[in-house]
Amino acid sequence: MYQSQLENENSATQLSFWKDKRNLLFLSAVLALTFIVYLPCLQYGFVNWDDTVNIYKNPDIINISDWGSFFVSVKNIFSIHLYGNFNPLTITTFAFEKLIFGLENPAWWHLNNVILHLVCVVLVFRITLAMGLELIPAAFCALLFGIQPMRVESVVWVSERKDVLYGAFYLCALYYYIKSVKLSFQKRYLMVIVPCFILALLSKIQAVTLPVSMLLVDYYFDRKLSLKLIYEKWLYFLLAFITGIAGIYFLKDDGSLGEINNHFSFIERHLPAALAYLTYLVKSVVPYKMLPLYPYPEEISWIFYVSQVTVFFLFGATFYFFRKKKKVLVFGILFFTINIKPLLQVLSAGQAFMADRFTYMPYLGIFLLYAYGVQTILKKYEKSNKFVYVAIFLILGVYGYMNIEQSKIWRNSETLWSHELKYYPDNLSALYNRGEFYLGEERYREALPYFNRYIASHPVDPHAFVHRSITYAHLHMYDNALLDLKNAEKIDPAHSEIYKNRSVIYARLGNYDQSHWELKKYLSFEPDDKEMWSILATLKRLKINNPE
Secondary structure (H helix, E strand, C coil), X not given: CHHHHHHHHHHHCCCCHHHCHHHHHHHHHHHHHHHHHHHHHHHCCCCCCCHHHHHHCCHHHHCCCCHHHHHHHHHHHCCCCECCECCHHHHHHHHHHHHXXXXXXXXXXHHHHHHHHHHHHHHHHHHHHHCCCCHHHHHHHHHHHHHCHHHHHHHHCHHHHHHHHHHHHHHHHHHHHHHHHHCCCCHHHHHHHHHHHHHHHHHCHHHHHHHHHHHHHHHHCCCCCCHHHHHCCHHHHHHHHHHHHHHHHHHHHHCCCCXXXXXXXXXXXXXXXXXXXXXXXXXXXXXXXXXXXXXXXCCCCHHHHHHHHHHHHHHHHHHHHHHCCCHHHHHHHHHHHHHHHHHCCCCCCCCEEECHHHHCCCHHHHXXXXXXXXXXXXHHCHHHHHHHHHHHHHHHHHHHHHHHHHHHHHCCHHHHHHHHHHHCCCCHHHHHHHHHHHHHCCCHHXXXXXXXXXXXXXXXXXXXXXXXXXXXXHXXXXXXXXXXHHHHHHHCCXXXXXXXXXXXXXXHCCCHHHHHHHHHHHHHHCCCCHHHHHHHHHHHHXXXXXXX
16 A cells, blocks of 8 residues: 555656646636635734734834844744743744734734645645645645645734744754655755744744654654664754743743643643643534634543543554554554644643644644545545545535635634633633723723623723723723722732722722822833823822812
């Protein structure tokens, strides 16, 4: 089986890929269909989930006005982590977009995500051909990678630029590694592979899996697994190790490592991980109930134990395939497993135990299996090929439609959190963020119920009290607003926004003396706020002219 694959691929490479009209025809069709599916997202805006801290409330982005400020921001971006995440190359692309396009038209930002995704689709097409798939199965695999609905989050959400950016560099490195293996390690490819790996690591920490994926390529192409094989990749493993340790340190420094599900023991955390693993596999075929947030379970139920046992059986089957030298099956399953393993949240670095975006790279292994299955069926049942083509057409048509429908939830923050609340009406993040959206849109009466529900369930968040106080103030409910600010101060006296907002309320009530005192308190925390210093001077004059 494998030899025939290699012969097919070798014969195909006699003609340059870019000079083969059939290659170009199929690739053009794949890219056109993928682009059409994502075209609606160019009308979408930013959302108040990570787009805030990464983009439109990130000082290193919003303060960019010229090339000088751009380079200052880039220096800062490469010097610090952002809420436990160190992906400076991704944030640098945002800085460049702010300089060139501004924040007023998110269409350009969405377009760049789509373009990077198309680059990944091209590389998947090249990789699958290089691994011995024929043209139609390779195109099928590339289209699955392009439009399967679980892709939506990685492409349509601007902040997930890190997925498509690291994906482009990761896949480029993997493709040239495959070429180097097939051509007996021509050293010239190292000049591509190493820089691509470094750029992938600077885009997203998930790229640390590349050295192990390289070992899978070695296995696939019959290189004998040995310590020498591992040693020749020492540089990649070293870079991956350093990046991984740095990533764990940044998460710990931010306080987000293990903060969500720390009521589970380390052993128990493997049970939700097993369920997530199996759910990802199911969703690769039937992408159901796709959500921005999948909350951690409150308790361990029987389904988690069943999932753990099922995963053990799957690994046993993989070992059986290994013994039987079913290289495609072993490669596909292990590629998925290796690339999803760091994202199974055993260490709990986030708000959810699953995320659609986590499958961006791992699904390549699964889609390769599906494409290989199509190739096997086409060869075995040549007389029934037309039925196979109809099935492929229907599958891709359904996926395309589901993709377009799923992308609609990312139109804005209201549609995003409405979708989440439809399935998890008590999800705290969704309640808070939807309240934030309505507050930003000056829809104060609509914002209030969401802040109320959030605070009722989580009365220890000073930000929520501050933002509800702003809502109350706009509704002229000043006593409620002051009470919320008092509660926020009890939780976190160093929260500077408490004093600024209290200053505003007292000014509205005509108490300029108290307003002046509150603003001075605010400026003791935020001495660089030039606008507030100017307002302080105005309040001082009002205080003098309006003595009590």
